[in-house]
Amino acid sequence: MxxxxxxxxxxxxxxxxxxxxxxxxxxxxxxxxxxxxxxxIERKIDCLRCNIPMEKSGNFKFLEGARTGLFGNIFELLQNRESFDLYHCSECGKVEFFIPKK
Structure with missing residues (x-):
């Protein structure tokens, strides 16, 4: 200490x-x-289809792999979780993932 x-x-x-x-x-x-x-800081991203600003939906964590049998939740602790910022277009519904800025 x-x-x-x-x-x-x-x-x-x-x-x-x-x-x-x-x-x-x-x-x-x-x-x-x-x-x-x-x-x-949020990114300023325009939709490639509609050319309007995309809105940030938040940061989401995704799990790699699948659940395995009866002990699926225990094995999830040992698997990799990736974090992505998700942006969406309110006009056409296009979704884009980005690695969070550090």
Whole structure:
């Protein structure tokens, strides 16, 4: 455990950010929350058919593979789940998947 120099809270060694005051250990300063919200910027995408802006439907996680027998739910924990941003056209219904921006 390490102590935050800003608020004196105990923080696990593997965390780079204080949970209480948002002090960043690598940057040695308090980080504003709005810095993290910039990661969720929506793309500006036009439909290739209708040429109107597509709307974001959300982020969806898809499971690779199929359920296996009686223990299907247990084996799903060991399978890969991919996350995609889904956009749709409100005019023609076209759907597009994109890898989320990091």
């Amino acid at each position: 390490k102590n935050c120099p800003n608020c004196k809270s105990e923080v696990d060694d593997h965390f780079e950010l204080c949970w209480k005051c948002n002090y960043s250990f690598p940057d040695k300063e308090v980080v504003e929350i709005q810095d993290f919200t910039e990661q969720n």
